[in-house]
Amino acid sequence: xxxxxxxxxxxxxxxxxxxxxxxxxxxxxxxxxxxxxxxxxxxxxxxxxxxxxxxxxxxxxxxxxxxxxxxxxxxxxxxxxxxxxxxxxxxxxxxxxxxxxxxxxxxxxxxxxxxxxxxxxxxxxxxxxxxxxxxxxxxxxxxxxxxxxxxxxxxxxxxxxxxxxxx
Amino acid sequence: xxxxxxxxxxxxxxxxxxxxxxxxxxxxxxxxxxxxxxxxxxxxxxxxxxxxxxxxxxxxxxxxxxxxxxxxxxxxxxxxxxxxxxxxxxxxxxxxxxxxxxxxxxxxxxxxxxxxxxxxxxxxxxxxxxxxxxxxxxxxx
Numbered sequence: 001x002x003x004x005x006x007x008x009x010x011x012x013x014x015x016x017x018x019x020x021x022x023x024x025x026x027x028x029x030x031x032x033x034x035x036x037x038x039x040x041x042x043x044x045x046x047x048x049x050x051x052x053x054x055x056x057x058x059x060x061x062x063x064x065x066x067x068x069x070x071x072x073x074x075x076x077x078x079x080x081x082x083x084x085x086x087x088x089x090x091x092x093x094x095x096x097x098x099x100x101x102x103x104x105x106x107x108x109x110x111x112x113x114x115x116x117x118x119x120x121x122x123x124x125x126x127x128x129x130x131x132x133x134x135x136x137x138x139x140x141x142x143x144x145x146x147x148x149x150x151x152x153x154x155x156x157x158x159x160x161x162x163x164x165x166x167x
Numbered sequence: 168x169x170x171x172x173x174x175x176x177x178x179x180x181x182x183x184x185x186x187x188x189x190x191x192x193x194x195x196x197x198x199x200x201x202x203x204x205x206x207x208x209x210x211x212x213x214x215x216x217x218x219x220x221x222x223x224x225x226x227x228x229x230x231x232x233x234x235x236x237x238x239x240x241x242x243x244x245x246x247x248x249x250x251x252x253x254x255x256x257x258x259x260x261x262x263x264x265x266x267x268x269x270x271x272x273x274x275x276x277x278x279x280x281x282x283x284x285x286x287x288x289x290x291x292x293x294x295x296x297x298x299x300x301x302x303x304x305x306x307x308x
Contacts, residue, residue: 002197011277015284023284033283036272100265101188102195123280139195146266147273 001134004141007148010124017113017121021078024111024123027054034058039066043090050075054083055092069094073108081111084130103143104129104136186239187261193238194262198223199231203240206254213251 013020023029027046035041035058042065043057054070069088075081085107087095097103108130114122129140194200202217218228232252235241239258243250 009273009277011281013281013284015288019284019287023280023287029283033279034276036275037279099185099187100191102192123277135192135195138197139191142191142194142200143266143269146263147270 002137004129004132004137005144006126006128007140007144008124008126010122012116012120012122014120016119017078017115020121020123021113024113025081030056035066036060043067045092048072048075053092055088057090065090067095070109078113078115080113081109083109083111085109100139102135102139104132104140106130106132107140186258187265189238190240190258190262191265193234193240196231196234199235202228202231202235203254206241206252207256211251211253213249217252 015023023033025048027044030046031041031044034056039058039060041056042059043055045053045055047053050072052072054072056068058066058068060066067088067090069086069092070083073082073084086105087097089095094105096105106129108128110126110128112124114124116122127140127144129136132140194203198221201220205217205220206212214229214232215225217232218225221228232241232243236243236252240255241252242255243252
């Protein structure tokens with residue numbers, strides 16, 4: 001099987017790593033910033049330890065709900081979290097991507113935390129399909145390529161072509 | 168903490184036959200993406216020409232072409248005897264939009280984290296000594 005390449009994103013933050021860690025690991029903090037704008041946390045079951053899980057529900061003003069489930073694989077305080085991320089239902093059952101059936105059902109996320117100074121830190125997040133079949137790997141890889149490079153020559157060319165058609 | 172996956176679920180659950188699902192399924196195969204790339208670079212082509220770079224039988228290539236055709240990503244002329252395949256770039260728009268949404272939501276999630284950390288620290292700076300540290304979550308406002 002041909003595996004996808006991981007997708008990585010990082011951000012330098014104007015905050016000490018202790019604060020970054022707290023914001024990322026304590027449910028009261030998470031409720032303040034996670035999820036898209038305007039969505040409220042309606043459910044939180046947070047068992048933050050290796051082998052534990054985080055089941056959460058968010059609700060938009062129009063009543064649309066989003067549910068997610070994470071299982072924690074590895075936790076090294078203020079350094080690293082490895083978790084498996086999935087969509088779920090309100091009961092915590094793993095669900096497929098609601099729009100893209102070929103998207104990987106479980107994604108491994110590795111988050112690393114670094115202190116880059118007394119008042120600065122960096123977070124790096126790497127995504128990789130977990131126990132996925134070939135189609136899921138390929139779907140992920142296509143999206144990753146699109147997100148990181150705006151696609152290879154093929155899609156750059158198509159982008160330009162689309163722009164021209166819409167001009 | 169969910170980054171990549173969040174916004175997607177906000178959208179209504181769609182049948183597997185909506186344009187995005189069809190295109191994603193069609194494009195999740197590397198051979199089919201290579202066929203699209205070939206058509207993007209070289210213009211319309213015959214199925215027999217499309218199969219040339221691959222160590223694959225003609226029926227196997229025809230099958231891939233059919234999947235791409237059903238997803239609307241390519242079209243084949245009805246009139247000409249030869250029926251060349253042509254790329255339909257506009258059919259790619261849902262996939263482009265979806266990937267764009269993924270990227271923007273990932274960035275937006277980090278923006279929110281950044282803003283929240285700034286907010287916590289300015290609250291701490293404004294607080295009198297001895298008041299709760301920024302590590303104590305604030306009430307939602």
